[in-house]
Amino acid sequence: MSHPHPELGAPPKLPKGGLRVTPLGGLGEIGRNMTVFEYGGRLLIVDCGVLFPEEEQPGIDLILPDFTSIRDRLDDIDGIVLTHGHEDHIGGVPYLLREKPDIPLIGSKLTLALIEAKLQEHRIRPYTLEVQEGQRERIGSFDCEFVAVNHSIPDALAVAIRTPAGMVVHTGDFKMDQLPLDRRLTDLPAFARLGEEGIDLLLSDSTNAEVPGFVPPERDISNVLRTVFANAQKRIIVASFASHVHRIQQILDAAHEYGRRVAFVGRSMVRNMGIARELGYLQVPAGLVVDVKTLDDLPDDEVVLVCTGSQGEPMAALSRMANRDHQIRIVQGDTVILASSLIPGNENAVYRVINGLTRWGADVVHKGNAKVHVSGHASAGELLYFYNICKPKNLMPVHGEWRHLRANAELGALTGVPKDRIVIAEDGVAVDLVDGVAKIVGKVQAGYVYVDGLSVGDVTEAHLKDRRILGDEGIISVFVVVDSSTGKIVGGPDLHARGSGIEDAALAGVVPKIDEALTKAAQDGVSEAHQLQQLIRRSVGKWVSDNYRRRPMILPVVVEV
Secondary structure, eight states: OOOOTOOOOOOOOOOOTTEEEEEEESSSSSSSEEEEEEEEEEEEEOOOBBBBBTTTTTTTEEEEOOOGGGGGGGEEEEEEOOOOOHHEEEEEHHHHHHHHOOOOOOOOHHHHHHHHHHHHHHHHHHOEEEEEEOOEEEETEEEEEEEEEEEEEETTTEEEEEEHHHHHHHHOBBBBOSSSOOOOHHHHHHHHHHHOOOOOOOEEEEBBBBOOOOOOOOOHHHHHHHHHHHHHOEEEEEOTTTOOOHHHHHHHHHHTTTTTEEEEEEEHHHHHHHHHHTTTSSSTTTTTTTTGGGGGSSSSGGGEEEEEEEEHHHHHHHHHHTOSSSSSSTTTTEEEEEEOOTTTTTTTHHHHHHHHHTTTTTTEETTTTOOOOOOOOOOHHHHHHHHHHHHOSEEEESSSOOHHHHHHHHHHHHOOGGGGGGBBTTTTEEEEETTTTEEEEEEEEOOOEEEEETSOOOOOOHHHHHHHHHHHHOOEEEEEEOOOOTTOOEEEEEEEEEEHHHHHHHGGGGGGHHHHHHHHHTTOOOOOOOHHHHHHHHHHHHHHHHOOOOEEEEEEEEEEE
């Protein structure tokens, strides 16, 4: 198995007749999925998603793929194929189209409807091509065939990309539910046919590669939900992804059966369910869904609220309910259902929300204590079955953290893919398919691009480090006025602490240290403001460390008069 080396250089020029595959996100992480395919000087992009921030990225709203490596080649892009409508696959599209709005988007009906609604908020009207399973389209230099796959959102597609360099199949996110709610199966005969034709490189979903066996069918959840609904005494509040149409359908069915009305809470939930309903993907009995404003007129045992926040997102509706920062107040006897899996890295945030809800008296039903969610990603048994059908000549695990990628690689090896034809890459690593062999050839820039409010890419790791220090240790500001000619102190020093746990009065103990350092500097002829600031920072930092064992941010200001 080949894998990247940390000292990889820039990839060489693509050999004539070769195909280059460069993931810009989604490898070594769950989210930010984006892969660039290059052939004959033209580019095809599959997915362009976002990653949601973790606790060590304070203030960040979203994390985007890094477009640096393609920014000067936007005119070479033949299109963006979107495999399905989850945020980790379409959320970055508006930010790429800001740079070139006329790049065509290719996807299924629901996927395009979801992204068009999102682009409308960004005032972008995209060029789109709607495709469906079984369809084959020429997209510039790339011959693309679309294959139905089952996932936790309707209308998901895999794509087979044919070029003279060979055929590459990208699964997108998929599983092999044999009893899907919409009766739309993963098209195994189509994959078998592609396998017989010859799949030169398979890019396969790795998320559940460590999980043995097969994912249980979505239908199993319906009976569990009915039991919860039957036993609930007051309101039922369900948290789910705003795009999980299948799960919302099950909630609607249970609510209808038990005589409850449903209200959607949160802009993305209202928007996406409206789209799914309008396109026929969500079947809603007449009168079942009501406006959230009308709920006060209904008895608690006739109410179901469907909201976002299943991953503990701090600004989502459920987190705000748990923090008593939402118009909907949790009361004793409410039932809360977290109808989702835990995305790696979100565990602490989710359990914090669960504890908050429980504190206010809610009965919280989640994957840990009831079967209220099944994964949308193929487990190890399904992947083995899939590889035996596809018989890929080269395999590149995608969509997953390192442990998932390696587990997926091992499954491929078990089914007979030669180990020297299994490529374990990471974001930015370029893989060339030349003469039927896939190998790593270099690496391009593929770091995190942070979205903070209206700012895109302006916040750096250094800024986040400063934010973490401010959050953990606080800040001490020092204001000093010095004579510009002599360097002697003529005013101050004035010190103030915020968030450090040190009272301003206690800071008087460091004033002699600052006086001593600046006096010595004046004697040595040091009068430049930046140098004096550094002296103050070191003096205060050492004093705080010696006396308090803390490391707050120290902000010295030197004014010369």
